[in-house]
Amino acid sequence: MAILDLPFNATSTPLMVTDHHYYPLEVEIANYLANEWSVPVLLGIFAAVCASIVIGTVVILDKTHPNLPKGEKAAIWWFVISGAIHLFFEGYFSLNHTRMGPAQDLFGQLWKEYAFSDSRYLTSDPFVLCMETVTAFTWGPICFVVAFFITNSHPLRHPLQIIVCVGQIYGLILYYATSMFDHYYAQITYSRPEFLYFWGYYFFMNFIWMVFPGILLVSSVRTIARTFQALDKLTAAKSNGKANGHANGHAKKTI
Numbered sequence: 001m002a003i004l005d006l007p008f009n010a011t012s013t014p015l016m017v018t019d020h021h022y023y024p025l026e027v028e029i030a031n032y033l034a035n036e037w038s039v040p041v042l043l044g045i046f047a048a049v050c051a052s053i054v055i056g057t058v059v060i061l062d063k064t065h066p067n068l069p070k071g072e073k074a075a076i077w078w079f080v081i082s083g084a085i086h087l088f089f090e091g092y093f094s095l096n097h098t099r100m101g102p103a104q105d106l107f108g109q110l111w112k113e114y115a116f117s118d119s120r121y122l123t124s125d126p127f128v129l130c131m132e133t134v135t136a137f138t139w140g141p142i143c144f145v146v147a148f149f150i151t152n153s154h155p156l157r158h159p160l161q162i163i164v165c166v167g168q169i170y171g172l173i174l175y176y177a178t179s180m181f182d183h184y185y186a187q188i189t190y191s192r193p194e195f196l197y198f199w200g201y202y203f204f205m206n207f208i209w210m211v212f213p214g215i216l217l218v219s220s221v222r223t224i225a226r227t228f229q230a231l232d233k234l235t236a237a238k239s240n241g242k243a244n245g246h247a248n249g250h251a252k253k254t255i
Contacts, residue, residue, distance in 0.1 A: 022116060022122065024119070024188060024190070027123060031101045031102040032102065033101065035113060037109055043113075046110055054081055057076065058073075061073050075147075075150055076147045079144070079146050083143030083147065084140075086135050091137065093111055097121075097124045097129050100115075114205075117201035118179065118201075119190045120179075127178050131171050134171070135167075135171055139171075142160060142164045146160050159220075162224075164213075166213075172210055
């Protein structure tokens with residue numbers, strides 16, 4: 001390994017490693033150690049955990065709220081898994097961003113695998129850190145609140161759903177935009193060129209948070225629009241009823 005600093009100890013600066021496979025190839029990663037687990041093992045565990053969360057949510061909903069429409073149940077599944085990923089997985093990065101290079105726990109190795117598509121996750125990039133922190137500790141908890149509000153038809157469900165969906169979409173747009181800006185204008189590439197890393201990890205795995213929040217955002221906007229439309233019609237009907245009542249009363253007095 002190419003070491004650029006003095007040997008590391010408790011009082012020295014971190015070892016800055018450049019002998020790695022991340023892009024740009026010259027990027028310095030503090031105390032970097034290659035993952036100990038294979039990619040199939042890491043992805044398999046992550047998929048199994050996500051599946052367990054979804055299946056557990058399905059089972060609980062079927063027992064506690066069997067009459068909920070399928071669309072509402074699907075929204076709950078999404079918000080629960082989304083909230084879990086935001087709060088725990090992305091929250092892990094936010095709290096441990098300075099030690100991602102040598103991390104060998106499950107989440108640390110998963111982030112190092114994902115970093116092949118975006119090495120900013122191994123360098124405490126300011127934008128990525130701020131974006132992930134907001135996502136983890138703002139959108140994460142709100143996702144769970146929205147999931148709960150769906151079960152009891154809480155009046156704040158759709159306002160909060162709009163807020164969290166807009167936040168997720170806006171964050172993703174900025175995430176894509178900052179990376180593409182550096183790629184095209186600063187000639188800095190953070191992703192390896194292989195299909196798996198750029199199209200699989202970087203594009204597809206993130207674009208999911210464009211698709212589902214987009215669908216739920218449109219649904220909430222339509223629901224609120226219909227509600228106000230119905231309210232306006234009801235208000236107009238009451239106003240007309242009062243006006244007709246006053247008119248009839250005046251006519252009777254005249255007679």
